[in-house]
Amino acid sequence: PAGGIGGDAGAFPADFQWGCATAAYQIEGGVKEDGRGATNWDVFSHTPGKVARGDTGDVACDSYHRYAEDIGLLKALGVKAYRFSVAWSRIFPEGKGKPNAKGLDYYNRLIDGLLAAGITPHMTLFHWDLPAALPGGWQNRDTALAFADYAGFMAGKVSDRVKHFMTVNELRCFTDLSYMTGGKAPGLKLPMGEVNQVRHHGVLAHGLGVQAIRAHARPGTQVGLADNATIFVPALETPEHIDAVKRAVREENAMFLTAIMEGRYIDSYLAAQGKDAPKVQAGDMAAIGSPLDFVSVNIYTGNTVRADVTKPGGYEILPHLPQSPRMASPWLYVTPEVMYWGLRTIHELWQPKALYVSENGCSADDPVAADGKVYDADRVMYLRNYLTHLQRATREGLPVKGYFLWSLMDNFEWEDGYTKLFGIHHVDFATQKRTPKMSADWYRELIRTNRLV
Numbered sequence: 001p002a003g004g005i006g007g008d009a010g011a012f013p014a015d016f017q018w019g020c021a022t023a024a025y026q027i028e029g030g031v032k033e034d035g036r037g038a039t040n041w042d043v044f045s046h047t048p049g050k051v052a053r054g055d056t057g058d059v060a061c062d063s064y065h066r067y068a069e070d071i072g073l074l075k076a077l078g079v080k081a082y083r084f085s086v087a088w089s090r091i092f093p094e095g096k097g098k099p100n101a102k103g104l105d106y107y108n109r110l111i112d113g114l115l116a117a118g119i120t121p122h123m124t125l126f127h128w129d130l131p132a133a134l135p136g137g138w139q140n141r142d143t144a145l146a147f148a149d150y151a152g153f154m155a156g157k158v159s160d161r162v163k164h165f166m167t168v169n170e171l172r173c174f175t176d177l178s179y180m181t182g183g184k185a186p187g188l189k190l191p192m193g194e195v196n197q198v199r200h201h202g203v204l205a206h207g208l209g210v211q212a213i214r215a216h217a218r219p220g221t222q223v224g225l226a227d228n229a230t231i232f233v234p235a236l237e238t239p240e241h242i243d244a245v246k247r248a249v250r251e252e253n254a255m256f257l258t259a260i261m262e263g264r265y266i267d268s269y270l271a272a273q274g275k276d277a278p279k280v281q282a283g284d285m286a287a288i289g290s291p292l293d294f295v296s297v298n299i300y301t302g303n304t305v306r307a308d309v310t311k312p313g314g315y316e317i318l319p320h321l322p323q324s325p326r327m328a329s330p331w332l333y334v335t336p337e338v339m340y341w342g343l344r345t346i347h348e349l350w351q352p353k354a355l356y357v358s359e360n361g362c363s364a365d366d367p368v369a370a371d372g373k374v375y376d377a378d379r380v381m382y383l384r385n386y387l388t389h390l391q392r393a394t395r396e397g398l399p400v401k402g403y404f405l406w407s408l409m410d411n412f413e414w415e416d417g418y419t420k421l422f423g424i425h426h427v428d429f430a431t432q433k434r435t436p437k438m439s440a441d442w443y444r445e446l447i448r449t450n451r452l453v
Ligand code: GBH
Pocket: 023, 026, 169, 170, 173, 177, 181, 183, 228, 298, 300, 331, 359, 406, 413, 414, 422
């Protein structure tokens, strides 16, 4: 019986793709090796005051040299899939122009190693490390065109072995947080009209990238993106609050996922932006709305939303409170229900063919015990809670195909440097020794049994 003693209520679908995720600048190091071009994050992390303690990704986890060992960690976990990103500036050091064969060789070695270990590669093409040589960065429309050329190039080179491509990671982070609030590279605080143009170039890059991948990839290649859609939990599980959550997700993501899924900017967004609305060229919206094979969401935290019956279509986003539970990163409120509601809302709004969780995980305090091991009970608690709600999503039949835990190992956490660590493997950055934390043992057991116990 499904729910009873010894029952199977905790089981995941038999073909569920358990995985881990990383990103190039956060783990690779080797920033000057084999012709890699400089990126915005090299510049930013070497600018005093931008990253905690002055940390950089110069060495990071040294995965550029230790990728074989990292594949070994994945294999020991028993994961079915690995999500990693390609450093655009290893492939095109100037962002465009002449490709660099040695950079491509690295990813060929990585892909071949993964396949030999029985692990399916999921490739993200842009995870924030923008070639510094591209003038104006994402303020320049040409960057979107350059991205599409690079995406098509990669698809042509690796789609014989890589069947899952994510164009970009987290639109909001490399647009708003980079050009509006400025905590991320290049650290600008532009006026709203210019921010909206940056956002437009971001979704355009995704859309043109999808078209270019399809034009160059082998048949059967799956294309989507990894977005950090703003997602919510209904105040109560009643129709009025669930509807409010759907309206909130559609409106709060108007410039990102909503534009991608609907191929247009919805009226409320254009009206709210007025003269600051993005300048759109013919064909842009069709490209942005290119049909996708899957939508993948990075799921960490989400506010509660309630229906506001005082106005038609109204909703209110309830703030997190000072005493609400959080993990080590101050922004990471523990809201496990958003795992289920985020996936369900996106499914109900737009019915993507498949859904993935491209990231979920947490920073924690990670005490090292006398035996040298990290017993990260808080991280296990966090993961168990979120996966309970992922389990609800699969049990109810949402088309969720896989889950990528962020992250395989401790790594460069952007503006937080190495002060906030998300790994299920501890990395001793002095020696580069990787050690499984208790959470890695827990995840291995989950994958082995394919169920929550
Ligand atoms: C993801 O970003 C990234 O894809 C990954 O590279 C990263 O290491 C991982 O998650 C863990 O952070 O609005 O200024 O208060 C997470 C996305 C990070 C976006 C925190 C919002 C809030 C900063 N979020 N951020 S702020």
